[in-house]
Amino acid sequence: MQLGREHWERAFSVLERAFSLNKACSIKDMKNTFQLVRNIIPPLTTKKHKGQDGRIGIVGGCQEYTGAPYFAAISALKVGADLSHVFCTQEAAPVIKSYSPELIVHPVLDSPDAVQDVEKWLPRLHALVVGPGLGRDDGLLRNVKGILEASKARDVPVVIDADGLWLIAEQPALIQGYQKAVLTPNHAEFRRLSEAVLRDPLDSSDPHGAVLRLSQALGNVTVVRKGERDVISDGRQVLECSQEGSSRRCGGQGDLLSGSLGVLVHWALLAGPEKTDGFSPLLVAAFGACSLTRQCSHQAFQKHGRSTTTTDMVAEVGPAFARLFES
Ligand SMILES: NC(=O)C1=CN([C@@H]2O[C@H](COP(=O)(O)OP(=O)(O)OC[C@H]3O[C@@H](n4cnc5c(N)ncnc54)[C@H](OP(=O)(O)O)[C@@H]3O)[C@@H](O)[C@H]2O)[C@@H](O)CC1
Ligand SMILES: Nc1ncnc2c1ncn2[C@@H]1O[C@H](COP(=O)(O)OP(=O)(O)OP(=O)(O)O)[C@@H](O)[C@H]1O
């Protein structure tokens, strides 16, 4: 289905080059940004083997939270990854397995050998999503610190969300300057992170500048600030995604976003900057994940209204993806 002028105007209201004043971008630019996302999507062919379109790992899942890693892992598969692994605590594993036979679940995160147990999978993973449903137990966070260090050493791209961002706020050096990292804070996580890194109260009058500055202070790590509008920056450029979503704020929507982003980050890095027209591949991947999540929310809300939950959104990943990126 062809998307109309109004759609593009809503979808992408502002494109801002860093250090320049706000410049409303033309409809041509908006279309082009969606085109950049399309450019990074690998074609479906009969010539590929299982795994080539993405093997994604999710690090999270503990006694309290089993839904979040499930949403992230299943969303990665629904976007188009071939295999989705969850590294969680022993207790959480049977619960997460019971939600879906499609996930590969490793009950290792609270073991004394957690770092080695995850590390041996790293050569086979294209991206790691760290944090959904992780919780804030000190022992678990120590293990995750080791997993992040091992991922950096092997150049594995990482998306950091939820309690993974709690760890980064405590120890920003863990991610400082790592060019293959994307952080996806919600409102509260952004404030915590920003105040920890910049050591200043957050300036709420300048949302674009705040994201730009945080990214710069972290050495150009890509930051996605989720909210009524999503603001994305790599410290050089700022993109805003205002794709129409819905007014439902049920839990788990951010998990859908981070899981989807895990796959898109892999695809974007594989495609490289030639396909993203000078934009950082991670910026394009982030724009893709934000617009997809919001479109899922929009479509699910049209069907389910007030009773919309993240499970309803997961069911929309395929149709929403096709509508935004394959039409
Ligand atoms: N089904 C599951 O298993 C799910 C599990 N999840 C997992 O839960 C863990 C904790 O994650 P989290 O997001 O609850 O984080 P946290 O830092 O405690 O912030 C919460 C506080 O921040 C505030 N706040 C938030 N947004 C705001 C806004 N826009 N504007 C203003 N305030 C806002 C708000 O404050 P309040 O309104 O209570 O004052 C709220 O209480 C993590 O592991 C995550 O993955 C979730 O993924 C959901 C599905
Ligand atoms: N006020 C809003 N209006 C429209 N969309 C929003 C609004 N706030 C958040 N979103 C969208 O909801 C999605 C998840 O963002 P949110 O801030 O809820 O993340 P989160 O708190 O991490 O979610 P989770 O419950 O999974 O932890 C994003 O796609 C974001 O664009």
Ligand SMILES: [Mg+2]
């Ligand atoms: Mg969250």
